[in-house]
Amino acid sequence: MTFKRLVQTLVICCGILAVAACSKNKCQTPCNPCATGPCMAEAEASGAGQGSSFGGGEGMNAEQLCAKRTYYFDFDQDVIHPDDQAAISANANKIACNPHVKVLLEGHTDPRGSREYNVGLGERRAKAVKELLESKGVSPSQIRIVSYGSERPAAQGCTEDAYALDRRVVLVYLK
Amino acid sequence: MKKIFLILFLIFSATFFHPAFALLSMELTQGMAGALPISVVPFVNQAEMPQDVAGIIGHDLQNCGRFKVYSANALPSYPGDVHEVKFDFFRGLGVDNIVIGKVQAVGGGRYQVSFQLIDALRDKESAKASAILLSQKFVVSASELRPLAHHISDLVYQKLTGIRGIFSTRIAYILVQRSDDSAVPTRYILEVSDQDGYNPRPLLTSTDPIMSPAWSPNGRQIAYVSFENQRSSIYIEDVASGTRRSVSQFDGINGAPAWSPDGKKLALVLSKSGSPNIYVMDLISKQLTQLTHDYYINTEPAWAPNGKTLIFTSNRSGGSHPQVYQLNPATRAVSRLSYDGDYNARPAFSPDGNRVVMLHRSAGLFNVGLLDLDSGVLNVLTNSGSNNESPSMAPNGSMILFGTEYQGRNVLSMISTDGRVQVRLPARNGEVQDPAWSPFLS
Numbered sequence: 001m002t003f004k005r006l007v008q009t010l011v012i013c014c015g016i017l018a019v020a021a022c023s024k025n026k027c028q029t030p031c032n033p034c035a036t037g038p039c040m041a042e043a044e045a046s047g048a049g050q051g052s053s054f055g056g057g058e059g060m061n062a063e064q065l066c067a068k069r070t071y072y073f074d075f076d077q078d079v080i081h082p083d084d085q086a087a088i089s090a091n092a093n094k095i096a097c098n099p100h101v102k103v104l105l106e107g108h109t110d111p112r113g114s115r116e117y118n119v120g121l122g123e124r125r126a127k128a129v130k131e132l133l134e135s136k137g138v139s140p141s142q143i144r145i146v147s148y149g150s151e152r153p154a155a156q157g158c159t160e161d162a163y164a165l166d167r168r169v170v171l172v173y174l175k
Numbered sequence: 176m177k178k179i180f181l182i183l184f185l186i187f188s189a190t191f192f193h194p195a196f197a198l199l200s201m202e203l204t205q206g207m208a209g210a211l212p213i214s215v216v217p218f219v220n221q222a223e224m225p226q227d228v229a230g231i232i233g234h235d236l237q238n239c240g241r242f243k244v245y246s247a248n249a250l251p252s253y254p255g256d257v258h259e260v261k262f263d264f265f266r267g268l269g270v271d272n273i274v275i276g277k278v279q280a281v282g283g284g285r286y287q288v289s290f291q292l293i294d295a296l297r298d299k300e301s302a303k304a305s306a307i308l309l310s311q312k313f314v315v316s317a318s319e320l321r322p323l324a325h326h327i328s329d330l331v332y333q334k335l336t337g338i339r340g341i342f343s344t345r346i347a348y349i350l351v352q353r354s355d356d357s358a359v360p361t362r363y364i365l366e367v368s369d370q371d372g373y374n375p376r377p378l379l380t381s382t383d384p385i386m387s388p389a390w391s392p393n394g395r396q397i398a399y400v401s402f403e404n405q406r407s408s409i410y411i412e413d414v415a416s417g418t419r420r421s422v423s424q425f426d427g428i429n430g431a432p433a434w435s436p437d438g439k440k441l442a443l444v445l446s447k448s449g450s451p452n453i454y455v456m457d458l459i460s461k462q463l464t465q466l467t468h469d470y471y472i473n474t475e476p477a478w479a480p481n482g483k484t485l486i487f488t489s490n491r492s493g494g495s496h497p498q499v500y501q502l503n504p505a506t507r508a509v510s511r512l513s514y515d516g517d518y519n520a521r522p523a524f525s526p527d528g529n530r531v532v533m534l535h536r537s538a539g540l541f542n543v544g545l546l547d548l549d550s551g552v553l554n555v556l557t558n559s560g561s562n563n564e565s566p567s568m569a570p571n572g573s574m575i576l577f578g579t580e581y582q583g584r585n586v587l588s589m590i591s592t593d594g595r596v597q598v599r600l601p602a603r604n605g606e607v608q609d610p611a612w613s614p615f616l617s
Contacts, residue, residue, distance in 0.1 A: 076495040076496075077495075104405060111562060112541065112562060113518065113520065113534070113536070113541065113564070114475065114488065114497070114520035114521040114534050114564065114565075115386055115387065115521075115564065115565060115609060116386075116387060116430050116431040116444065116474045116475045116488070116521070117472060117474055117475065117488055117490075117497050117520050117521075119407070119428055119430050119451075119474070120428070120444075120446075120450075120451045120472035120474050121472065121495075123427065123428055123446060123450075123451070124450075124472070144406075145427065146402070146405055146406050146407065147407075147428060148384060148402065149386075151384035151386055151402070152361075152384060156353070157583075158562070158580070158583070
């Protein structure tokens with residue numbers, strides 16, 4: 001093989017590899033291959049300065065944000081707290097950059113009221129997180145939802161503090 | 176696959192190795208002021224029997240709250256027949272009725288049991304037999320003695336109140352065993368027991384939640400929701416054999432199974448359309464018919480006794496607070512039933528179709544409410560703030576079984592539909608929740 005041929009072959013190989021790499025990832029940044037594995041949240045951290053105070057995002061690095069996987073909700077609400085936006089976005093980036101990764105969103109409620117209605121409420125909370133993940137580039141096929149309603153309380157006890165710990169969505173990375 | 180084997184092993188071990196039974200005990204916490212005074216006399220030869228039949232009858236009648244059972248232990252000898260009854264003694268006790276009986280071993284492990292229900296006020300020396308209200312004789316094996324005692328309680332109850340007794344019915348519930356050690360997973364057990372808590376039998380043991388048990392109309396099967404494999408599925412299990420099959424495993428919610436009165440269909444909740452809606456599944460063809468088509472939370476369907484309409488829970492009135500609605504599948508008409516309180520859910524019809532029991536909240540407290548459909552009046556039967564939940568009506572319409580909290584633990588409780596009788600059934604080894612009263616069992 002001549003040197004010219006070798007160079008041509010190499011260039012073609014790189015081109016094919018580059019195209020393959022681009023088509024595989026769903027990252028927002030065009031064909032800038034996201035690192036596989038590490039959670040990248042620089043984009044979100046810089047965007048966290050938009051107006052409102054993101055208590056959960058300030059001072060936390062990417063890995064810390066990704067580690068925050070339990071998101072709490074107010075009574076009867078399925079609205080994501082602003083405090084959780086950065087953590088959910090960081091995880092969204094990690095999941096989107098790793099298309100083989102699948103996650104489970106568990107929806108939960110506090111134990112008051114009717115059990116099956118609580119299953120419906122828990123699903124609404126999990127769906128809110130799912131929609132936020134999808135808006136950040138995660139494929140719907142990577143996300144599954146299960147609502148446990150009030151069947152898996154986080155805390156025992158009948159105080160408002162205990163109830164507040166029950167009302168949550170938990171993000172679980174599946175093996 | 177591994178998970179299936181693990182669950183099967185747990186079921187096997189629960190059935191054969193672990194006495195992980197609820198052992199519910201029944202405590203009458205409030206009886207009727209006008210309870211009928213009755214005496215249940217120890218049966219002649221009772222000491223020779225493996226079961227205290229008279230004791231079980233007395234327990235049944237006392238704990239249903241409608242009777243005040245007086246002891247006849249002061250008698251020097253127990254009458255086995257009306258002609259042996261000393262009426263003066265019983266008039267001195269102040270009872271209106273007397274239950275007497277006798278037992279005899281007849282060989283082969285079988286017993287002849289006879290009983291008489293006697294009117295204590297109708298004593299005529301010349302015709303004592305005219306005081307007999309009921310008189311029957313049975314021959315049963317040892318293991319049938321307890322069910323026979325409950326059957327006699329049913330006969331006595333119906334004769335004196337005119338209402339069919341529920342002493343031979345069963346209840347299903349979820350027993351939850353939590354460990355203080357966070358490394359030990361919580362155990363969830365679907366159990367069935369006699370309505371007084373005796374003879375508990377596990378149907379399913381799991382480390383994932385089980386909920387919403389529902390008896391088939393013939394009492395032979397139970398449908399329920401299981402969260403094994405980290406998803407919800409609806410199973411139907413044969414009570415006697417324990418064999419089960421999955422009938423619904425769609426994406427999203429599979430919940431709130433409810434048998435049609437003819438046993439051929441199952442109403443259930445699926446969220447595969449995007450949010451929870453009510454469906455009806457034909458159990459033979461598995462064909463699904465969707466009954467609600469919106470983006471609200473629609474759940475907890477329950478059939479009218481005539482099978483023509485369903486009631487259900489929905490937050491379609493806006494806000495996050497559910498109310499109870501009625502749906503006619505033929506006309507698709509939906510009408511609202513509950514207007515009292517800011518939260519009404521988990522509805523169920525009374526057997527006569529005239530009333531609906533539901534979980535009702537007002538002033539921030541969850542209680543059991545009973546709505547009269549003719550008058551539109553809702554009576555709130557319980558008056559505690561103890562997170563009451565999951566009301567289930569007895570098949571004779573006289574009592575409601577529900578979940579509540581007592582001393583910080585989930586326990587079962589019963590209240591009569593007139594609110595006057597209250598019974599508590601705490602479990603001795605765990606917490607109990609999500610109960611379902613069986614139909615009459617033949």
